[in-house]
Amino acid sequence: MDVANSTAVDDYFDNLVRTCNREVGLLKEKECFETFNRGKVGFLNVIEFIVLCEALFHDSEGRKYNVEKQRMAEIFASFDTCRLDYSFGSNLAPCFIEGPREIPHTWVGEHCYNLLSKMDLTLVGFLNVIEFIVLCEALFHDSEGRKYNVEKQRMAEIFASFDTNKDGFIDLTEFQACWKEWIAVICWPKPALLVIDVQNDFINGSLSMDNCPAGHKGVEVIEPINGLLENVTFDAVVYSYDWHPENHISFLSNVKQRPMDASSTVKPEEAKVGDVVVFAGSQPTEVVLWPDHCVQNSWGAELHQNLTVVEGAELVYKGTNPEIDSFSAFWDNGKLSETELDSILKKRGITDVFCVGLAYDYCVDDATRSIDPDTVSSMTAELLALGVEIINSDKVNDMARGYDRHPTLAISSAKNFNA
Ligand SMILES: [Zn+2]
Structure with missing residues (x-):
């Protein structure tokens, strides 16, 4: 099966079921067996058998009867007279948690091989897409073991990312990379907390949020942030500062210091806070005007x-x-120069960044406050589209420890593996 061409697993099932509807009963016993024996190893595993059952149980118009997987596994067990292990899935979740807490991300030893063998239901030394989906389903659950639902198509795409030689299987070498770059990161993350601009000027100084349209009180973020710092172990904590020289371009008080571009609709004489002006230069620069704020070394x-x-x-x-x-x-804003943040995170091997602070519209939801109610909803939509998860601070500890594993971040990181 060519999942690299984003052939959905659902299509795979559908095709298989269609083939079966047509052919079960017509095929000779041996051919029927071969149709279902996708692993080509001479026997059916329980998943292949379940696909067979799903093709069997339907009404005269082709509508499937729903049968619990557990029932079908029991049927499988009845025919599996030599009792091969069919307890898939259910005993996988613990095997992710049982490993030592401090597993180095480079570690690809016995635990990794054991996991591959546990997942390799067809016992052929590599994983097929269905086995990989079973693995994903064991991975994505909250701290109380409740599964997150992920579409099969998404999981097949993740499989394709790690199937680097595109042969439709994940072999041991591919699985080692998958383990190191993805599974270990999901199960044993290295979290950082980024505390954004929790400075006096934004809380009760010249740019106080109390006076902004969203009516948020900036001071309210402090308690949840302090709570996180007290209760969660982070591998890095970073505080950002808005840190302007007195002659900064964004200050309304400096608006007459630089020549205005002809395209600017706002003239210097009439400019007020919140206006967007365009300053002249080799490249005209659009700037939002603010009151003086966060001047270097000031109280604000x-x-x-x-x-x-x-x-x-x-x-x-x-x-x-x-x-x-x-x-x-x-x-x-012009992406001309980088702060040290990126290298700080990379140097410490950070895998997950939790953002808190001011101002949301321009992060952990109850620990952020914003300036403008209109930009809040558009920013939320933008963040979600980028694969950012918006959470409440009470979930951070479980997520930072890898007990609560949201698929959102994992799916975007699998995409990056390929990029
Ligand atoms: Zn600023």
């Missing part, structure tokens, strides 16, 4: 006094270039 630029600052934390400063603003903690 300090972190709020009630915010816990943990030992060994990293500090990242943005907006330090007077000529360009910076909403991102990674880049300035």
